[in-house]
Amino acid sequence: MLNSYAVVGLYLLIALAFPFVTLLIVSLMRPSKPNPLKNSTYECGMETIGDTWVQFRAQYYLFALVFVIFDIEVVFLYPWAVAYGKLGLFALVEMVIFIGMLALALVYAWRKGILEWQ
Amino acid sequence: MVLQAIFILVALFTIGCALMVVLHRNLFISALFLIASFFGVAVIYVLLEAEFIAVAQILIYIGAIATLIVFAIMLSRGMMTGRTSPRNAQALWAGLGSVILGIALLYVVAYRVQWPVVQKDVPADAIARLGSALVGRYVIPFEVASVLLLAALIGAVMIAREKEV
């Protein structure tokens, strides 16, 4: 098994190096004449007002929260799906209970209006 | 030989990124280093031939937990600029204590304990075994995990939601 991951690892190193090496080579070919106007933040010609890294709404966080719950479900779902062919009906019942809990979470989020984008 | 060299490189990468996580002033960069060190840990899992846990590590730690952390950093303004020191008053003592703890742990690992090790291969159907264990022998933790997730979602939503006026 480690042999196949060695191939993945080699591929990973080259795939990671490739875009950056290209950027480096290209940076030798292209002109570079920066000036303050060119390097200012693009905002349809206007000057930026205030700091960019301002506070964002909690909305994004709440979506990410629901996502995390379902993302973890994936980690339980996939081994179950792989093993399912050899398992009895009890496996289905247990997964129904598990997914039922998550569906409850989804319903809760829905009822509380988390899923509405304001 | 090659395997050991790879392990050392990955371990150094992981530990270096972890150090940057706790030392860097800028919280966002700290979080990026955290992601890099999660990735290094995933490679260590691959070296332990726990491929499923490695992919779960990337999926959940990088895909979900790191995203949550980055969002939380963005939600609280002015935290990345670091106008004040990132460390508290007890940092020096904490550093000293940590170094002592680390040396003690390494000493124990290296010299004190002989772990009983067996030379066995990981079975090819490890994932299928994991799947049947989850709904067989370990069904209680499996179902409890779903309840935990439900409770975590409800709790977090209750806390983080902006109250309607």
Next chain:
Amino acid sequence: MIPLSWFLAVSAILFVIGFFGVLSRRNAIAILMGIELMLNAVNINVLAFWRYTQPENPAGLVWAIIVITVAAAEAAVGLALFIALYRLRTTVNIDEVDLLKG
């Protein structure tokens, strides 16, 4: 074959780094990052022992998955707490948050 003690050593170092982060940082989110590092160290330990003692037994993998789950739930609730705290006090620096002083 990589010796078991190497994995344990990496795990120990990672744990100590996380521990230092938890103790020394002022920002609550940074403290949480330290905790995540510590949980990762725990998982390396679990999987190292699984690999070197009972690789045919999936118990080690189940353990690791449960640890990951708990870490995610903890991060979700913890960060939600920090967001609420920030809304209340506009700071998440732990040594400035002493609610009893009002």
Next chain:
Amino acid sequence: MNPLDPRILGEWWNTFLRGLGLAEGWIVFINGLVVTLILLGFGLTSVIFLIWLERKFAGRIQDRLGPNRVGPYGLLQTVADALKLMTKEDITPDNAERVTYNLAPGLAVFAVLMLLVVIPFGPGLIGVDLNIGVLYIVAMGSIGIMAALMAGWASNNKYALLGGFRTVAQLLSYEIPMVLAMSVPVLFAGTMSMHGIVEKQARFQWFGLIMPAAFLLYIISALAENERTPFDLLEAESEIVAGYHIEYSGMKFAWFFLAFFLNTLILSAIAATLFLGGWQGPFVEQVPILGVFYFFIKTTAILLFFMWVRATFPRLRIDQMMALAWKVLVPMGLVLVLLAALVVKLPIPGLLQNLILFVTNIAILLFVLGAVGRHLRKEAERYKVRYQVSGIR
């Protein structure tokens, strides 16, 4: 002994390497290098062709010619564009966080390139047949999300940051239905290996034909994961100018562009593999090299479908997009997974199972479409009333 079978060619290659007296480690290294070069070469050249195809196709749909100046049929247009982007000045804004800013485009390309390694192009023609192939795809997707977030943050531009946040919200939301749809083939095949899944789809047992609803679920979420129309509001120029890569120019922009198109190709290849039987087709057992042909036919068909959608549909509003993911696709995905699990366990012959699955899938699709349609009609009704009250037509 069939000279057209890539598997036998591979065997021959490995015995050849062993015959040279190389150690096992060197063989792995050489094979890895060969795989890497082939995949990278294929990925980059296919993108050049793909961009040409998309522009030409969109041109035809919109009743114009598309690129036709550089080279025959405009085939070299993309090459010319690439050369121009390479020699173009690359602006880094003064306010940007330099290291992260430069890291992000490379990471975006990296995350997409990594996916090529698990795609089965034909029998035996796969970079590495990982045991966790399907989850590997999803995991690499989360690295792509990080690249978008890094680009948005490091540009230090409000549009970019807002675009980055929107991207993350959208990609996260659509990852769940995608993963649920992909778990259906895993459930049927009993393995996460891409090759294993293809092999289980012999004799037209294509999972996309058995479970059309899951296939559609995957296609919709793939469109969203790829930030394609109708889910391209991440670069809605009327709202946030260009999304998270607004500040990027020159080669760095080219990397984002390349990642986008390569991702389209890979997502359709995955759709073909998981739901349309990959390289399976008539006479593949006799002439295995035909498999490559079938694979590319299926992938191209899905690609053209993606392009057709892009040339046809207007984009969704952000609230509609999020509601579609969480209120329609995720519940549908959960129901589909449980349905598949239930029917597979019924004590009836396989053909009847497939028939039941097909019928129930169509029923679910009709129900969902009906529900969405009813909701949209009601919403339109509400808007009409509001506008009549306020006197706007």
